[in-house]
Amino acid sequence: MVQKSPDRNYTPGKLPLRERALRMAFLQRIHDIPGGEKLHRCIQCGTCSGSCPVSWAMDLMPRELIAHFRAGDIETILHSRTIWLCASCYACTERCPQGIRVTDIIYSLKRLAIDSDITLEHDGAHKLPQIFVDIINKYGRNHELGLMMRYYLRTNPLQLLRMASLGLAMMKRRRITFTPPRVEKALKDIRLIIAHAERLEVPKEIFSPEYRPDTVGYRAIDKVSSRSSKSPSTTE
Amino acid sequence: MKYAYYPGCSLESSSRMYDSSLREVFRCLDLELVELEDWNCCGATAYFSVKETVSLAVSARNLALAELSNLDIVAPCSSCFTILLKTHHMLEGNTELSDKINEALGAVGLSYKGTVRVRHPLEVLVNDVGLDKIRKTVKVPLDGFAIAPYYGCQIARGESSFDDSEDPVFMDKLFATLGARLVYFPHKVRCCGGMLMYTWEDIAVRLVTDLMRCAQENGAHLISTTCPMCHANLDLHLKQVRKLYPEAKPMSTYFFTQLLGLALGIPAEKLGFDLNYIPIDQRLKDVIQRTREVSHA
Ligand code: SF4
Ligand code: SF4
Ligand code: SF4
Ligand code: SF4
Numbered sequence: 001m002v003q004k005s006p007d008r009n010y011t012p013g014k015l016p017l018r019e020r021a022l023r024m025a026f027l028q029r030i031h032d033i034p035g036g037e038k039l040h041r042c043i044q045c046g047t048c049s050g051s052c053p054v055s056w057a058m059d060l061m062p063r064e065l066i067a068h069f070r071a072g073d074i075e076t077i078l079h080s081r082t083i084w085l086c087a088s089c090y091a092c093t094e095r096c097p098q099g100i101r102v103t104d105i106i107y108s109l110k111r112l113a114i115d116s117d118i119t120l121e122h123d124g125a126h127k128l129p130q131i132f133v134d135i136i137n138k139y140g141r142n143h144e145l146g147l148m149m150r151y152y153l154r155t156n157p158l159q160l161l162r163m164a165s166l167g168l169a170m171m172k173r174r175r176i177t178f179t180p181p182r183v184e185k186a187l188k189d190i191r192l193i194i195a196h197a198e199r200l201e202v203p204k205e206i207f208s209p210e211y212r213p214d215t216v217g218y219r220a221i222d223k224v225s226s227r228s229s230k231s232p233s234t235t236e
Numbered sequence: 237m238k239y240a241y242y243p244g245c246s247l248e249s250s251s252r253m254y255d256s257s258l259r260e261v262f263r264c265l266d267l268e269l270v271e272l273e274d275w276n277c278c279g280a281t282a283y284f285s286v287k288e289t290v291s292l293a294v295s296a297r298n299l300a301l302a303e304l305s306n307l308d309i310v311a312p313c314s315s316c317f318t319i320l321l322k323t324h325h326m327l328e329g330n331t332e333l334s335d336k337i338n339e340a341l342g343a344v345g346l347s348y349k350g351t352v353r354v355r356h357p358l359e360v361l362v363n364d365v366g367l368d369k370i371r372k373t374v375k376v377p378l379d380g381f382a383i384a385p386y387y388g389c390q391i392a393r394g395e396s397s398f399d400d401s402e403d404p405v406f407m408d409k410l411f412a413t414l415g416a417r418l419v420y421f422p423h424k425v426r427c428c429g430g431m432l433m434y435t436w437e438d439i440a441v442r443l444v445t446d447l448m449r450c451a452q453e454n455g456a457h458l459i460s461t462t463c464p465m466c467h468a469n470l471d472l473h474l475k476q477v478r479k480l481y482p483e484a485k486p487m488s489t490y491f492f493t494q495l496l497g498l499a500l501g502i503p504a505e506k507l508g509f510d511l512n513y514i515p516i517d518q519r520l521k522d523v524i525q526r527t528r529e530v531s532h533a
Contacts, residue, residue, distance in 0.1 A: 032333050034287060036328060053427045057439045085436065088281045089389035089427035090318075094401050110285040125435035132282035136294065140276045142245035151434055155254075159437075162389075166472060166513070173511045175250045189344040190294060197293035197340035207461035 015072045022074040022116065029108035029202060033101055041098040042066045048092035048102045058082040062092050062102050065109070078118040081108045098131040115204040124155030135180075137194060140187045143180040237364055241269035242298055244316040245277050246464035251313075253508025257493040258312055258357055260502045265365050265373065269310065272301050278311075278319045281431065290335070293340040295323040299354075300346040308353040310360060312493075314463035315430075316368060318390040321354040325395045348498070356391055358462055358492065359398040360461040362406050367413045375501030375530050376523060377415030383495070384419050384456035385411065386447065386470075388463040389427035401425070407460060407492055413490040414499040419454040423447050430467045444469050449481050457519055459489040467491060471513050486514045498523060501530050 015023065030036040042063075049061035060068065060082045068077050077083065081105055092102040110129070113119070119126050131150045135143055145167070152159045170176045247255035262269050266490040275298050277283075283291035299320060302309040311317040327334040328350050338347045361370065385407040390396075399406050404425065408418050428447060431439030447470065452460050461467050470489040477484050489512070497507045504524040509516055 029288070032326065032330065034330065053443055054429070054432070054439060057436070057528060071238055085432070085439070087389070087427050087430045087432055089430075090393035091389065091425075091427070093391045107284055108288075110289060114286055123435070128431060128435055129282035129285040132280070133286045136277050136279065141248070142277050142280070144246070144250055148434065169513055170250070170472075173253065173513075175511060181245065183250060183274050183276065186276045186297075189274075189346075190276045192295065192343045193293050193297055193340050193346075194290055196343040197290040197337070198287075200336045200340060201287055201289040 019075060022078070022112070023069075023072070025115070026069070026074055026108065026112055029112055030105055033104040033108070033203075035099060035101060036104070038098060038100050039066065039069075039105065042070075042100055042225055043098060045097060047095050047097060048100075051091040051095045052086075053089060053091065054087060058085055062086075062106075065102075065106070066100075066159050074112075075118075077109060078116065081120065081123065081125075082106075083113060084120060084123070086110075088125075111202075124151070125149065127154055134232040137191070139180045140183045140190045142180040143177075145178065146178045146180055237266075238268040238270060238307055239310045239360065240302040240305050241271045242275055242278075242302070242309050242311045242316060242320070243271065244311065244313040244464075246313050248390070251464035251467055251491070253347075253494060253511045254312055254467070254491040255506040257491060257497045257502075260297075260506050261361075261493050261497045261500065262357075262496070264500050264502060266362070267360070267365065270299060270305065270307065272305075275301065278316045278323075280315045280319060284319065284322075289333075289336055289340070292323050292326060293337050295319050296327065296337050296341060296348045297344075297346060299324060299352045300341055300348040302352045302500065305350060308355050310355050310357050312357050312462070313465075314388050314390040315465060317354065317356050318394055318396070321395045324350065324352065324354055356396070356398065356462070358391070358406050358410070361496070363398070363409060367409060370410070370496075371413050374414055374499050375507050376499055376526050378411065378495065378499050379415040379417075379525065381519065381523075382417040382419050382455050382457045383411050383416045384421040384451035384454065384459045385424055385492075386451075386489075387424050387467060388461060389425055390464055390468045392425055392525070395397045407462065408494065410496065411460065414496065416495075419451070419456045421451060421454060421456070423450045428466045430465050430469070431454050433473070437476070440469065441473055444473055445477045445480045445484070448477055448484055448487055452483075452485055452487060456487065457517065459487060460492045460495055461489055462492055474514060486517070488512055488514050488517055488520070493527070498527055501527055503527060503531055 046061055048062045049055045049063045052062055055061055060080045065077050086106045088103055090103050110213055128151050243255050278295045279291040311320055327337060341347055387404050392399045392401045411418055429443040432440040467489055494507045
């Protein structure tokens with residue numbers, strides 16, 4: 001089940017402050033998706049949910065993500081297993097009759113959940129990408145054994161024992177190695193690039209409501225036909 | 237023909253037979269691969285789930301390197317292919333974003349103008365080499381083989397447009413050219429679960445079971461794949477699959493380049509057939525024997 005945060009009081013027709021902030025942050029994150037504004041065209045047909053290979057294990061269907069966004073309930077989305085269960089297979093995006101990039105929207109939601117420190121309570125799935133990022137920042141390339149070890153140590157150490165014989169078989173075939181990959185020039189360069197890009201990253205914090213117009217969602221229907229990235233105007 | 241080659245991290249370790257077989261096949265067909273010097277991980281789905289700008293910059297470094305060489309970039313891993321292509325498309329036509337990325341790349345004197353073509357080796361083989369030439373080069377036809385062509389979820393979807401997204405046929409055509417029989421395999425683009433094998437094993441195992449059952453019940457002898465993650469998921473988890481599907485046979489999964497290499501008469505040792513976890517099946521051993529005879533003749 002999706003957990004609700006306990007301290008939310010609803011006033012019908014008015015978004016709580018935190019929800020407002022999350023909404024702004026979300027809109028800002030889908031801004032860079034080409035065609036991101038198409039979100040408002042969702043007809044709730046459920047093609048995405050029907051195409052999703054893991055929807056049977058989700059607590060919110062892909063279609064419901066969009067319904068919750070419209071209902072002003074992003075917090076529930078961010079608490080869901082759904083966003084971390086998404087395997088980025090693009091089936092939903094491929095088939096959406098309205099051209100909505102559901103996969104990219106889910107990517108944005110993952111980033112928003114991490115930035116807002118909203119994590120899964122009983123699962124560690126959200127930790128895997130972050131460990132992956134640490135490894136890339138450190139070595140410039142992925143180290144499969146390192147990724148696996150760190151992830152299981154942090155989430156489910158017993159699994160390491162269960163995987164031991166498989167790991168040995170893989171090692172015998174030199175399909176995994178103890179030593180992380182070595183890249184010389186790349187490592188220095190990639191760290192510099194990352195350091196620079198970090199400064200240009202979409203800000204974690206919430207920004208003034210003027211920052212981005214609400215070009216998606218009910219409020220914007222019929223008002224905006226294309227992305228107005230160059231001249232943000234206030235919506236309030 | 238000459239291409240910039242982006243192997244990706246998996247091809248350095250868990251699927252090094254994809255790397256070796258790809259290089260062998262390309263050499264055999266007179267295609268030159270120039271490995272990008274000091275490439276870095278494209279960031280995969282994981283980096284993109286954590287940071288947008290940084291992950292695009294990390295991925296764009298490889299595109300910038302390829303741009304310097306003026307060559308198309310060949311990326312065999314489905315994930316790399318998808319992410320590199322995605323990066324290219326996200327930067328295309330979004331000046332705000334590409335300015336940011338170029339500013340970051342500028343820290344090491346690189347920039348990306350957006351001229352690189354991201355290619356999948358399957359598409360290169362079918363479009364640039366052509367099935368006719370491949371047919372003429374075949375030394376050991378794969379007849380008698382029933383293959384389930386598994387494309388995985390990503391290479392025909394998203395920004396990729398070389399093949400049909402619901403029913404891709406490039407691998408089907410390739411194997412038909414090699415004399416193999418393609419079985420009915422409706423799951424050809426169904427996701428194997430990818431990284432879910434780490435995070436929610438039970439869920440991923442169900443997806444893998446669906447794939448294996450589909451291949452087996454349609455009479456496949458083996459599964460051919462284009463993606464390292466798919467290969468790992470299909471090759472390493474037979475034990476768990478049997479809990480859900482006790483009749484599961486030890487069905488081998490090979491990279492399409494391994495099977496192609498065999499048909500082209502490349503010795504099996506160079507193609508890494510012995511690296512799978514699931515033991516090699518008899519039928520394949522026979523073909524390998526025939527390649528030996530051909531290369532000795
Ligand atoms: S398939 Fe597209 S239009 Fe239909 S519910 Fe999903 S997102 Fe909305
Ligand atoms: S991309 Fe994610 S949500 Fe969409 S179909 Fe695939 S797993 Fe489901
Ligand atoms: S997607 Fe996988 S194989 Fe490709 S570069 Fe990244 S970690 Fe490596
Ligand atoms: S099928 Fe699996 S491994 Fe292959 S591309 Fe999809 S998620 Fe990745």
